[in-house]
Amino acid sequence: GFQGDTLGTPGLMAACAKHFVGYGASEDGKDYQTTWIPEPELRNTYLPPFKAAVDAGVATIMSAFNDLNGIPTSGNELTLNQILRKEWRFGGFVVSDWESVTQMITHGYCVNEKEAAIKAIRAGVDMEMVSKSYLNNLEQLVAEGKVSVSRIDDAVRRILRVKFRMGLFNQPYADTTQRSLIFSPDHLAVARRVVQQSVVLLKNDQQLLPLSRDIRKIAIIGPLADAPADQMGCWVFDGRPGDVITPLKAFTDSMGNNRVIYASGLRSSRDTSDAGFAQALAAARSADAVLLFAGEESVLSGEARCRAFLDLPGIQDRLINAVAATGKPLVLVVMAGRPLTFEKAAAKARAILYAWHPGTMGGPGIYDLVFGYAAPSAKLTITIPRTIGQVPIYYCHKNTGRPPIEKAFGIPTGTPQNPIGYNSNFLDVSVTPCYPFGFGLTYTQFEYSDIALADTSLSLNDTLLVSATVRNTGTRTADEVIQLYIRDMAASLIRPVRELKGFQKFAIEPGQQKRVVFKLPVYELGFYNNENKFLVEPGRFTVWVSAHSADDRLKAEFRIE
Known part of the structure; x- marks a missing residue:
């Protein structure tokens, strides 16, 4: 991992487990939103991953933006003091998220910056990120007796302990004379293998994949086939698009320009103009098979990129329908940062690869899978719904007294007095997901x-x-x-x-x-x-x-x- 077995090992760093805790259970799925999680559910579902990180020796924990049961997590004594410190005996330090201490004022939990500093430091936040309520108020709060010197000592001790373990007092600066390993052949090879092992094969009718390596021509279509910045995904501020190998480049480099026909069809995943359809359809008709790269560009994914609809953006569905109508074998490659609802598009394709945002070596890794130089092995770590109305949908749900009947939907035939068909079903869609948690195919059975x-x-x-x-x-x-x-x-x-x-x-x-x-x-x-x-x-x-x-x-x- 990032941290390794010993803090201070050259080339490694102190890891941070975040966001503590419950941030993934926000109301209506929006970032920074309220969470309401009964304590047994908190302990049974949301805390175990953090407990595993603490047991593995994680150096730092980051408190979250959300409130948890009415108390912001950056001022929550139950989670930071009682559970993290007393029960788990966490020895590292807690850092707030970006301005999450002073944002407790906006939450309505604190009157002013001074109160925010009191509640955060007492709860167990050792280091404040960006905002300055500690810098501006802690000295006075100690003088007033509202924050103990022992609590300040504890926070300082925790931070210094991590720095000592990292060796920062012996070697405070990185050795810039050492050769950079970024984009070294070994690292690129690992990145390529990561793609091979993380792309999920969701469909493979009539064993379309892997394609024959002797195939005459393939068409590469779609707005994400040659989008290096989008391929890196979100939160890559220092990413270099020029170093990304896209699918178009990987296939062209390996097969030659004369065997690859390219047409984007759309200028971006959000494009609503069909001006490029004619060229895309011409490419499809001229090829023996089509790889269509659809999904969502990186700007639609990540923090503060919440979507009310999970469909393929723009008119990608129309492009997929049009290409499928040519009758050419269609491989749909979905590049996205979240599970999308694309059941109708999936029905048009003979094979589907869910490739996420696969990073620098995404193109070569996908090429390896398409032509069988590697076999897919990944399984879904999430559930892919059929439609947004099924959300939240997850495999580890509880049962009801009237559990759903699989494949049963429509208006029940019974009445409240004779409740035939009165089960926990939808009227208009199956209760089952499009693809369940843990699902993933490969090139054998x-x-x-x-x-x-x-x-x-x-x-x-x-x-x-x-x-x-x-x-x-x-x-x-x-x-x-x-x-x-x-x-x-x-x-x-x-x-x-x-x-x-x-x-x-x-x-x-x-x-x-x-x-x-x-x-x-x-x-x-x-x-x-x-x-x-x-x-x-x-x-x-x-x-x-x-x-x-x-x-x-x-x-x-x-x-x-």
Whole structure:
């Protein structure tokens, strides 16, 4: 990672875990927005990633912009003092987000800058970013007895401790005489492999991909096929578009100009003019296959780039429809910084690669996947909805008393007195996602079988041992990410219908199989109850070994006594 095993290692830096905490649960999905998270949900869902970072030795934590249950997180004593310092014994320092201390005034939590400084320092913010409420007020607050000298000492000690561990008092400046490793061949090779392993294959009808390397001509179409700045994504202030290898450049360099026909079709992802359609359609008709690069440019993604609609921007849907109508095999490559709703466009393509904003080596990495020099292995770490009305949609939801019926939508046939069809469904769309969490295809097929438990009755100090066989029934070697899910079938708090508890990745050759073993301590099946006590309750559990969160092929049951 950024920090490595030892602070102060040359070339590494102090990592910062952010934004603490609940920032991903903002109302209506907007940045900086209110969050309301009951404490058991906070402890069971939102705090564990930060706890894992603290256990791994992260040097710093950043408090967030949002308020949490009515208290801004930069003045929240529960999260910063009680949980982070007392319960987790975090030894690094807490830094505020950009002006988040003085923004507590705007929240309506503090009257003025002086009160903001009091609440932030008491809550556990050691370093204030950008705003100057500490600089302007702490000395006076100490003199007035409103902030203790011991608290100032604690904040200073925490900051200096990290600096000492980093070696900044021995070597305060970077050694500028050393050769820069930026864009070194080794680093570019790693960036290329990262693309190969992070692009998700969502669809591959009739095994269109990989394309034959002897293909006569391909058409490269779309506003993001040759957009180097957009390919880098957001928050790349020092990024250099000139060093980015786009898909157009990668394919042209590898295949030659005479085998690649390019037409952008649209000037940008937001373009609403179809003036470029004719050239794009001519390119498609002249080719043996089409790669259409759609999605959203980087300016639409990242901080303060919230969208009320998640459709493909502009008239990209129209471009996709027009190109698909030529009848040429269509590979849709989606480059975006978030999950988009593109179900209708997906139906027009024979193959779909979700490439995110793949960075400097995005073009070569995608080229490798399209022609089979590498096989896709990535799985979705989010859920892709069919439509914005399904949001929030996530795999680890709770069940209801009237759970949804898959593939059932439309007006129920029953009545309140005879509630046939009165389930938690939509009238106009399936309740299932377009693509579920953990989903991802590759260029072969895997068969899951023979799940076995070492013991079906366990006690608190035991470890659950689950094994299963995964066999490559296809014709290509590929990696498979094998996932372990569990469900607590009845508990004092309703538990999610599935929880990911582990995953393993293996390369399996054609005709070969792998016996996969998961070891899960029973302790990890516990949760925080309404009294915020962590406990493991006895009862019945279901366990799945799966290719993704909606895969129901292989499951077993066990009990905790």
